[in-house]
Amino acid sequence: MNEIFDKALDEILILTTGGTIDKVYFDAKSSYEVGSSIVGSLLEQAEVRHPCKIVEVLQKDSLELNDQNRALIRDTILDHAHRQIVITHGTDTMTQTASAIADCADRTIVLTGSLAPARFAMTDAMFNIGMALATVQSKESGVYIVMNGTVFDANRVHKDKNKNAFIADPPGPARKGPEH
Amino acid sequence: MNEIFDKALDEILILTTGGTIDKVYFDAKSSYEVGSSIVGSLLEQAEVRHPCKIVEVLQKDSLELNDQNRALIRDTILDHAHRQIVITHGTDTMTQTASAIADCADRTIVLTGSLAPARFAMTDAMFNIGMALATVQSKESGVYIVMNGTVFDANRVHKDKNKNAFIADPPGPARKGPEH
Amino acid sequence: MNEIFDKALDEILILTTGGTIDKVYFDAKSSYEVGSSIVGSLLEQAEVRHPCKIVEVLQKDSLELNDQNRALIRDTILDHAHRQIVITHGTDTMTQTASAIADCADRTIVLTGSLAPARFAMTDAMFNIGMALATVQSKESGVYIVMNGTVFDANRVHKDKNKNAFIADPPGPARKGPEH
Amino acid sequence: MNEIFDKALDEILILTTGGTIDKVYFDAKSSYEVGSSIVGSLLEQAEVRHPCKIVEVLQKDSLELNDQNRALIRDTILDHAHRQIVITHGTDTMTQTASAIADCADRTIVLTGSLAPARFAMTDAMFNIGMALATVQSKESGVYIVMNGTVFDANRVHKDKNKNAFIADPPGPARKGPEH
Numbered sequence: 209m210n211e212i213f214d215k216a217l218d219e220i221l222i223l224t225t226g227g228t229i230d231k232v233y234f235d236a237k238s239s240y241e242v243g244s245s246i247v248g249s250l251l252e253q254a255e256v257r258h259p260c261k262i263v264e265v266l267q268k269d270s271l272e273l274n275d276q277n278r279a280l281i282r283d284t285i286l287d288h289a290h291r292q293i294v295i296t297h298g299t300d301t302m303t304q305t306a307s308a309i310a311d312c313a314d315r316t317i318v319l320t321g322s323l324a325p326a327r328f329a330m331t332d333a334m335f336n337i338g339m340a341l342a343t344v345q346s347k348e349s350g351v352y353i354v355m356n357g358t359v360f361d362a363n364r365v366h367k368d369k370n371k372n373a374f375i376a377d378p379p380g381p382a383r384k385g386p387e388h
Numbered sequence: 389m390n391e392i393f394d395k396a397l398d399e400i401l402i403l404t405t406g407g408t409i410d411k412v413y414f415d416a417k418s419s420y421e422v423g424s425s426i427v428g429s430l431l432e433q434a435e436v437r438h439p440c441k442i443v444e445v446l447q448k449d450s451l452e453l454n455d456q457n458r459a460l461i462r463d464t465i466l467d468h469a470h471r472q473i474v475i476t477h478g479t480d481t482m483t484q485t486a487s488a489i490a491d492c493a494d495r496t497i498v499l500t501g502s503l504a505p506a507r508f509a510m511t512d513a514m515f516n517i518g519m520a521l522a523t524v525q526s527k528e529s530g531v532y533i534v535m536n537g538t539v540f541d542a543n544r545v546h547k548d549k550n551k552n553a554f555i556a557d558p559p560g561p562a563r564k565g566p567e568h
Numbered sequence: 569m570n571e572i573f574d575k576a577l578d579e580i581l582i583l584t585t586g587g588t589i590d591k592v593y594f595d596a597k598s599s600y601e602v603g604s605s606i607v608g609s610l611l612e613q614a615e616v617r618h619p620c621k622i623v624e625v626l627q628k629d630s631l632e633l634n635d636q637n638r639a640l641i642r643d644t645i646l647d648h649a650h651r652q653i654v655i656t657h658g659t660d661t662m663t664q665t666a667s668a669i670a671d672c673a674d675r676t677i678v679l680t681g682s683l684a685p686a687r688f689a690m691t692d693a694m695f696n697i698g699m700a701l702a703t704v705q706s707k708e709s710g711v712y713i714v715m716n717g718t719v720f721d722a723n724r725v726h727k728d729k730n731k732n733a734f735i736a737d738p739p740g741p742a743r744k745g746p747e748h
Numbered sequence: 749m750n751e752i753f754d755k756a757l758d759e760i761l762i763l764t765t766g767g768t769i770d771k772v773y774f775d776a777k778s779s780y781e782v783g784s785s786i787v788g789s790l791l792e793q794a795e796v797r798h799p800c801k802i803v804e805v806l807q808k809d810s811l812e813l814n815d816q817n818r819a820l821i822r823d824t825i826l827d828h829a830h831r832q833i834v835i836t837h838g839t840d841t842m843t844q845t846a847s848a849i850a851d852c853a854d855r856t857i858v859l860t861g862s863l864a865p866a867r868f869a870m871t872d873a874m875f876n877i878g879m880a881l882a883t884v885q886s887k888e889s890g891v892y893i894v895m896n897g898t899v900f901d902a903n904r905v906h907k908d909k910n911k912n913a914f915i916a917d918p919p920g921p922a923r924k925g926p927e928h
Contacts, residue, residue, distance in 0.1 A: 329869065
């Protein structure tokens with residue numbers, strides 16, 4: 209076993225893909241846009257000393273993610289030896305991306321994001337990143353979504369647009385992942 | 389199985405005991421003091437929808453906690469049917485309290501706190517509460533401490549005063565809990 | 569002199585018209601919009617005890633303000649007996665509105681806004697509202713703009729779009745107000 | 749007239765002396781202390797472009813300021829050619845220091861501070877610094893205190909300990925400055 213692989217066993221890999229959590233506001237254009245990821249500065253504020261490696265994969269609103277983008281996220285996971293992976297992601301299509309990476313589920317993968325931008329004074333971003341780092345250290349392999357204070361199995365949750373919240377699916381057979 | 393017990397299986401019990409996380413500043417006295425717990429408003433800001441019950445047990449700096457106080461924390465755990473318990477606590481004697489409740493470890497118990505008061509603009513409080521809620525949902529029974537971005541076994545961690553951080557103990561036999 | 573007039577001599581009248589300062593983020597729509605004014609809660613956070621009366625006149629991005637809207641702002645000023653008036657306003661057309669109310673300049677009128685929404689963790693909103701309340705109490709009658717830490721004569725300043733900042737006009741005759 | 753003097757006519761001189769506004773919290777000691785001044789970073793956050801020069805004179809709780817300290821503040825004022833001077837100061841003895849520098853009142857001098865530390869999420873610090881910068885640009889020469897949203901003549905205001913607020917003195921002859 210080589211040194212790179214050893215390090216990857218300790219380290220949490222954090223992939224950032226954009227979404228509300230990274231939205232900034234440009235007064236010049238009177239518009240918001242997905243900016244460079246804020247995750248690094250959140251970890252610093254939280255005085256995190258756990259080894260983490262942050263890779264910025266994409267900077268997109270999750271409604272604009274296409275199949276090619278999801279393939280890139282999946283490839284980035286497969287390119288790394290890490291067993292503990294956190295993905296920050298827009299909330300609208302988070303479950304779709306979870307399905308697209310379902311065959312990486314021999315790792316522990318946790319998707320999260322936020323309902324309010326991390327740069328707001330009042331935001332769920334810090335809390336959700338904390339949940340993600342704890343879940344990825346605590347859960348056996350699989351794909352999970354942490355939002356609204358709950359650790360969900362990624363294929364048993366949906367975003368309720370009206371409630372603007374993630375709600376567990378009713379009991380019964382789980383939503384299918386994508387065909388391969 | 390009665391209704392109260394059923395509810396307790398779903399619900400996370402959050403016991404607040406004071407510590408830096410709840411410190412407020414009184415200009416009138418030019419001093420910081422432990423105030424009423426801020427955990428409820430943190431959960432609200434984080435848009436948490438998971439069922440939680442908050443019980444304020446104590447409002448003390450953890451250096452001032454005595455054996456009687458720790459017995460009260462333990463009794464409060466035993467008085468509840470909940471299997472998932474988060475305890476907010478000052479950082480200086482967090483491991484001591486963990487030892488004092490070691491015989492409750494058939495539940496999942498997670499202790500956390502913060503290095504900077506939650507009322508600060510820059511604080512680890514929100515992140516740590518997020519970690520605690522995720523850990524208590526994800527880990528099998530046992531007593532855990534989450535601080536500085538890591539999920540620790542409570543009897544294999546110590547606070548390093550000089551680094552002002554929680555550091556894992558070196559490998560070897562775990563620190564003992566209290567004699568009974 | 570009647571009671572209403574007496575009160576108006578003490579009280580600062582704050583007219584809110586929208587702009588970046590009041591922008592909120594709607595995750596449901598993935599967009600920022602001008603929300604109800606945040607000025608009241610800023611004054612509360614600042615522990616302001618000075619008598620103030622807040623009137624929400626408009627909730628618009630300043631690029632969307634038309635002549636009718638500016639007439640409404642002017643009429644609202646004339647409808648009140650107050651001699652000290654603060655107007656919160658989008659930054660893009662702040663100087664235009666200042667010109668449109670130039671004939672109210674027997675009062676002290678101060679326009680301000682912010683480059684980053686007040687709901688952001690990092691924002692100039694709180695500082696600018698503080699400047700506006702101080703300027704309106706300190707200056708003789710006239711129309712002023714306070715932005716970027718400077719108290720400007722309203723007809724001797726412009727917004728530099730590239731620098732995203734308010735810059736004093738070069739010395740020389742002042743910009744004209746509107747014809748009447 | 750030399751270059752240094754010319755610059756001083758444009759520039760606002762900001763003297764920091766400590767007080768609640770600069771209080772930081774040390775978890776290691778479970779205590780707060782006056783830290784290095786936060787004024788520079790507040791000006792940056794407020795996107796201030798007005799020329800300012802910050803001089804850290806003291807780092808003390810205002811209850812601990814003695815005659816020698818007040819002489820140092822006065823000497824620092826006299827050592828500078830600036831006509832516009834802001835002083836950040838603890839609230840408890842702000843009026844005392846105002847009296848001690850009463851003979852510098854051919855300049856415009858504005859004292860301010862905050863009731864909650866600037867490092868808190870909820871604080872009056874940013875607002876008060878905004879007020880001070882506006883007042884010092886707007887008022888004729890004299891000594892002023894800005895707190896709780898009001899611009900006060902420094903010798904016609906007192907801190908009401910019970911209300912934890914600055915209240916204007918009742919009408920009548922002003923409080924005397926110190927004998928010289």
